[in-house]
Amino acid sequence: MKVTINDVAKLAGVSMKTVSRVINKEPSVRKKTYDIVMSAVKELNYQPNIAARNLAGTSSFAVALVYDNPNAYYVIDMQNGVLSRCKDEGYELVIHPCSSTDAQMQDEFKTMIQRSRLAGLVLTPPLSEQQDIINLLDEMSMPYVRLLSGREEQNEGKNNSILVNDFAAAYEITEHHIHHGHKNIAFVLGDKEHKSTTERFAGYLQALKDNDLSFNPSLVFEGHYSFESGVNGAKHLLADNNKLGVTAILGGNDEVAAGALFAARLMNIEIPAQLSISGFEDSPFSRQTWPKLTTAHQANNVISEHAARLLFSKTRSSRKQEKDIITNFTPSIVVRESTGPAPL
Amino acid sequence: MKVTINDVAKLAGVSMKTVSRVINKEPSVRKKTYDIVMSAVKELNYQPNIAARNLAGTSSFAVALVYDNPNAYYVIDMQNGVLSRCKDEGYELVIHPCSSTDAQMQDEFKTMIQRSRLAGLVLTPPLSEQQDIINLLDEMSMPYVRLLSGREEQNEGKNNSILVNDFAAAYEITEHHIHHGHKNIAFVLGDKEHKSTTERFAGYLQALKDNDLSFNPSLVFEGHYSFESGVNGAKHLLADNNKLGVTAILGGNDEVAAGALFAARLMNIEIPAQLSISGFEDSPFSRQTWPKLTTAHQANNVISEHAARLLFSKTRSSRKQEKDIITNFTPSIVVRESTGPAPL
DNA sequence: AGTTAAATTGACAGCGCTGTCAATTGGCTA
DNA sequence: TAGCCAATTGACAGCGCTGTCAATTTAACT
Structure with missing residues (x-):
């Protein structure tokens, strides 16, 4: 046996x-x-026998996925991606949900690392953006890979980050609207603490600029990554019978876009005939709205798989280096039914 | 160190x-x-050191959570519940997503169990309802706990099941509608392979009967546990300017209810003034609709924690038995804005 | 106090694997 | 062919803990 x-x-x-x-x-x-x-x-x-290997060897055969993210879809995708790689490599996956705002998180974090004798860990936003955590890991000289929102040129010299180019995604989505003749394009932003928010906003601004459209600050709503925030944002932006003349709204992510969609429906605004709405991430959420959302597809399960690859390549130097690790991802737009030509 | x-x-x-x-x-x-x-x-x-304990001892210090569920919210809740107990007990959690329809799943399953030297596992629906898996585990005399939809009286003699009383939940929700004066109460069912579907339907029927309301088969739509199915179901039930006179719809779960809600909005039906809609599970989904859904609250994180407790109590006989393990959960109705008195 | 059983504690081997380092092999040059 | 170095392989200890079983202490009795 x-x-x-x-x-x-x-x-x-x-x-x-x-x-x-x-x-x-x-x-x-x-x-x-x-x-x-x-x-x-x-x-x-x-x-x-994993236990025996862990015990006898210097490095262990377990990696951790650390997250503080309310978005269940995102977390599941991350898990599945890393998990599939772990299976191939014969590693175990330790999942570690935690609260980035919790004061004693660092201690708990340390304890976990000690207990599990980890080979390394994968950090997702917003934890991956927290400098104190990075410092802690560097101190312990513990291998890790960060998932970050950022652009390719920012990844030079770093070899422990996977970047998702939210700038380009926002740029492309904004141009999608512009090419459809939209002029007054609004943006319901996500949490401003998240780097993805600033990156997406920057992409939006750049697209406006490159297409000679002026930026109107009143078309920007500073919100959060939530459905409700989308509802509020859209209501605000479309207030007073849409006196701002908004014809397109970028939701900070799919949940926000879904909220905006809902708010628009309540105001009897036809989508996409009178108003175009788009999201980011292409979560299952974006297909549970009606009409389905145009959004920027971000293959989180693939991204997390490459994160795991990168981590493994750092962990076991004896093994031949993998050469096909992608460290820069650019979401690509998926056009569905929630966007269309600007109304006349 | x-x-x-x-x-x-x-x-x-x-x-x-x-x-x-x-x-x-x-x-x-x-x-x-x-x-x-x-x-x-x-x-x-x-x-x-967990690895050393696993290696030296006869039983290991890892339990697995096995699931085949597209509902990310559900999975996350399950994970967190079991995980919190694992931390307390010093166990590791191995997550094992899998496809119940996959032919080679059993083999993979076996391999995993061998590799990880599990102390036991927690099975969630629909895997927990699959007899071949149960048989396999019994053969290997591997401890396990099943999460099932069922009623208290069905749990007698069994000591490895946690039951969620969907019957009672559906009964209560149906009565909620009835007490609001509704007579033509429709039901968009979930996947009929899931026991929760049949249990919820049975509760609905019982409530109608106990309140001397006749059952009208044309008010039942056999659907799936999805948003889209909710949309389709509601469209079907409310067709031809609501010739069936439906004033309330039970969604098979929150996603279905959200779909129904959306369909109703599209038909310019006021919620809850003209139509009441309710869900099941109280997932975050139910708060991301507008109006927010009346639903049956099911504390999946608590349920899964008790599942873990039950498993641990079976695993280590040396330890004093925990006496406060709840093995029967009855969801309780949460009244929000999507339900109200029947229109005149 | 003396005896006996039960409760409590400890010595030691070994779980299955890997790190260290020494032994062996093969391939090459002169 | 001998000589030498590098490549390949093996012997052995020990990772940190628990199971076994024997040694010791305590309690409960005549």
Whole structure:
């Protein structure tokens, strides 16, 4: 029933250590030996014991995913992406939800790292943007990968960040509206503490500028990443029978856009005939509205998978480096039914 | 930096084994000894090494949460509930998303169990309703706890199930509508493969019966647990200018209800003045609609925590039994703005 | 006090694997 | 062919803890 590394060694006619080398893809193993061992592994269906590896080795076989994010869809995508890579690599995934505002979080964080003897961790926004956490990890010289909102040129010299180009996404979405003849394009921003908010806003501004449209500050609503904020924002922007003449609204994310959509419906505004609305992220949320949202697709499960790859590439130097790790993602626009030409 | 059980033993002036006994809350430890050891543990801030415990002991210190559920909110709640208990008990949580329809799932399942040397697992619907999985676990004599939709009387004799009384929830919600004077109460059902669907439907029927209202099959729409299904269901039920005279709709869950809400809005039906709509589960979804949904609150994080407790109580017989584990949950109605008196 | 059983504690091996370092092999040059 | 270095392999200890079982202490009796 239980197959140990010793059984494999006997069957292959080599030492345990050599089997260990094969399992861990260490160099200095002859091709022939490798094949013999591998066939023995397969014949016995050998499964390395993670606990023993953790105990005996210097580095452990567990990575943590740390998040403080109310968006369940986002979290699940992150988990699944990292998890799939972990399975391939034979690692365990420790999930660690936490509150970034909690004062004792750092302690709890430290305890977790000690207890689990982690090989490394993946940080998602907004924790990945918190300098004190980064410092703490650097102090402990613990490998980590950050998921951040940012542009490619900002990633130079760093080799532990995965950037999502929210600037470009916002730029593209704004141009989508502009090309549809929209002039008065409003923006319901997300939480301003999040870097994604400032990046998206910057992209929006740049697109306006590049298309010779003037920026009207009253078309910007400073809100939060929530449905309700979208409702409030849209109500505010469209107040007084839309005296501002808004014909398009960028929601800070899909939830915000869904809220805006709802508010517009309540005001008997036809979507997209009278008003175009777009979101960001392409969460399942964007398909649960009616009409479905035009949004910027961001493959969070893919992104998180690459984050995991990057982490693994840093963790095990003995293994050959993976060369196809993408560290810069640019969301691409998905046009659905919530946007269209500007009304005449 | 690294504190081992040996350090604690020295400081406390006892053997390693005694420290081990204290850590594991084994019986046969004098109160005085216990206190001495515990103070040493605290002084050194000793953290047991999970890998070593797993390796040395017969049972491991990891439990798995297995799910096949597209509802991210549900999954997150489940995770958090089980996770909080795991932290208290010093266990690890292994999350295992999988597809119940996938043919090779059982194999993968087995592999996971072998690899991780699990102490036990928590199964959520619809996996918890699959007999082949139950059989497999029984064969391996692996402890598990099932989360199921069902009524208290059905839980007798079983000690590995946590029941959510969807019957009672549906009964209560249906009566809520009835007491508001509704007569033509429609129901957009969820997936009929899920036991929660049949339970909720049964509760609805019972409530109608107990209040001397006749059951009209054409007021039932067989749908799915999705927003879109809610839209379609409501459209169907309210067709032809509501010739069926529907004044209230039960959504199979909150997503369905949200869909129904949206469809009604599109038809310019006022909620709740002309039509009452209710959901189930009280997911964040139900607060992201406008008006907010009346629904049946189901504290999934609490439920999953009790599932974990139940599992732990079965896992370590040496530890004193927990007596306050709730194995039967009855959701309670939360009245918000989407329901009201029947129109005249 | 003396005896006996029960409760409490400790010594020690070993869980399955990897790190260290020494032994062996093979490939190459002179 | 001998000689030498690098590549490859193996022997062995030990990671931090728990199970086993024996040693010791305590309590409960004649």
